[in-house]
Amino acid sequence: MPGTSPTTSSRSPRRPAWAGRNYSLLTAAAVVTGLGSHGALVASAFAVLEAGGDGGDVGLVAAARTLPLVLFLLIGGAVSDRLPRHHVMVAANVLNCLSQAAFAVLVLTGEPRLWHMMVLAALGGTGQAFFSPAAEGMLMSSVDGENAGRAFAMFRMAMQGAALGGAALGGAMVAAIGPGWVLAADAAAFALAGALRAFLDVGHIPPRAPGGGLLADLRDGWREFAGRPWLWGIVVQFSIANAVVAAADAVYGPLVARDHLGGAGPWGLALGAFGAGTVAGALLMTRWKPRRLLLAGTLCVFPLALPSAALAVPVPTGVLYGVMFLAGATVEVSGVSWMTALHQEIPEHKLSRVAAYDWFGSVALVPLATAAAGPTEDAFGRTAALWGCAGLVVLVTAAVLCVPDVRDLRRRTTPIAQGGSDAASADAERPVGGLG
Structure with a gap:
């Protein structure tokens, strides 16, 4: 509304x-x-x-x-x-x-x-x-x-804190x-x-129209998801990026800290620096309203490769803290931009189904990546594995920039098709491809 x-x-x-x-x-x-x-x-x-x-x-x-x-x-x-x-x-x-x-x-x-x-x-x-x-x-x-962007930024800042x-x-x-x-x-x-x-x-939420059952709702959610290249492209991007970052943080980071950085204490401070960065990034987004939401958000994913690269070197602890802070801040800019785009583009009565695909992509590969981290280190070495993590983040982020809607989707002040009944009605009004 x-x-x-x-x-x-x-x-x-x-x-x-x-x-x-x-x-x-x-x-x-x-x-x-x-x-x-x-x-x-x-x-x-x-x-x-x-x-x-x-x-x-x-x-x-x-x-x-x-x-x-x-x-x-x-x-x-x-x-x-x-x-x-x-x-x-x-x-x-x-x-x-x-x-x-x-x-x-x-x-x-x-x-x-x-x-x-x-x-x-x-x-x-x-x-x-x-x-x-x-x-x-x-x-x-x-x-x-x-006010969606500012509200999501404040919410995420509270969550990160x-x-x-x-x-x-x-x-x-x-x-x-x-x-x-x-x-x-x-x-x-x-x-x-x-x-x-x-x-x-x-x-304030309109009554749900009678549907054809749970399976029909799942199919409808899939059509909404698959019909928007910017949506599934970024979900696939983060499915891979989250997985390799989780492997670096949960498996390789503690090992590098033990062998080169002085143990668990410095690694805990590094993770704390990342968390502090997310708070700073959310604070920034209470003021900054990028016009091209997804372009700004996607460009801010590239620094997420820096912590893995820093661990591969490995850099001194002070540099690592700075890198982790930067990565946390920029990925939070991406997160707020993403939530604002979903709020703007997805009909209200389909928000949870689309959010489910977003969450599924965020967590589905994490167990596989963390389980494969040890065998990958045994096969290629820890340094090569960490450079591989950094390289994959850069690769999938560059790939998603090839999607025109990611580059061109513009911020509006009103969400689209909140009373709409299908993805086609939303797509018909969506300002992409440089329009709007």
Whole structure:
């Protein structure tokens, strides 16, 4: 709905005029769960180790969470466009709350078995698969077109700040009171966030037209996705880029830090510099509104190759911190531009299905890449593997610039076809190819 916000009737003088009730509730809830979840990532790893597991067991628990996330994302997107999104979000929060609470009880009352932890992690991943597309669709429908870029930048800045704070706080709490209580705190965070999201107002969202079933919705989402070259091109780009960056960060980075940089401390500071960079990038995007959204965003992906290259050399720690900060800042510019383009171009009633394909592309190859990192290092050497990671980021980013819509899609102040019924109606009004 151009020019209107679902929350114009309850604005507070303490927040910007564009930050209505829904947006404020979504941001507050996201900060709460961000603090809890990033602390819980640290806690779950130490819970496995304290139960007698090793690094391989930590990886199995992480994989148990990722697998259902990949398997159920597309279904989650279709369900989120069929049902009220806030109901899907609250239900997912309840599942995450219960699974984390059970995990905490197991850790606090005895020695949890590996399969117990894997099952509970899988339940958490399932909840995330349904939550993420619903949350992205709900966020995009909570702001108007003119203020979308600034709103997404502020939201992402809050999220990145919560991630930084949650990881640091979680590590300190694990050391002070043990992983079980950190997992319990995460369960409480999901409960609080679910309560906040229960108050979301969906009165501004048009009623869903009766559809032909879940499979029909999945096919419709695929047509929406596949019919837009800029959309699937960038999703494929990030599917590969995210995978190789994850391999560099999760596998090669700690090894390089151990052998050349002084151990875990400097590597932790490097990851912190990347997180600080994302906050700076989001802050920049509250002011900067690039006219060619996807062109600016794609150009800002190239620096994501620099951390892998820096590790391949390897550079001194001070240089590495600067490189990581730059990469974090520029990739956040890309992220805000991407969300603004989705908000502008995708009909409201299909946002969650498209978001599901976006999320699926972001995570699908990560487990494969991290699993293949060790064998790749054995076959080609660590330095060659890291240069390969950097080269792939550059290659796929250059390739996506060959898509005309990526170069030419322009910013507008109103989203398109929000009341439309199909991709064709949206494409008919889309200013691409240098038009608009």
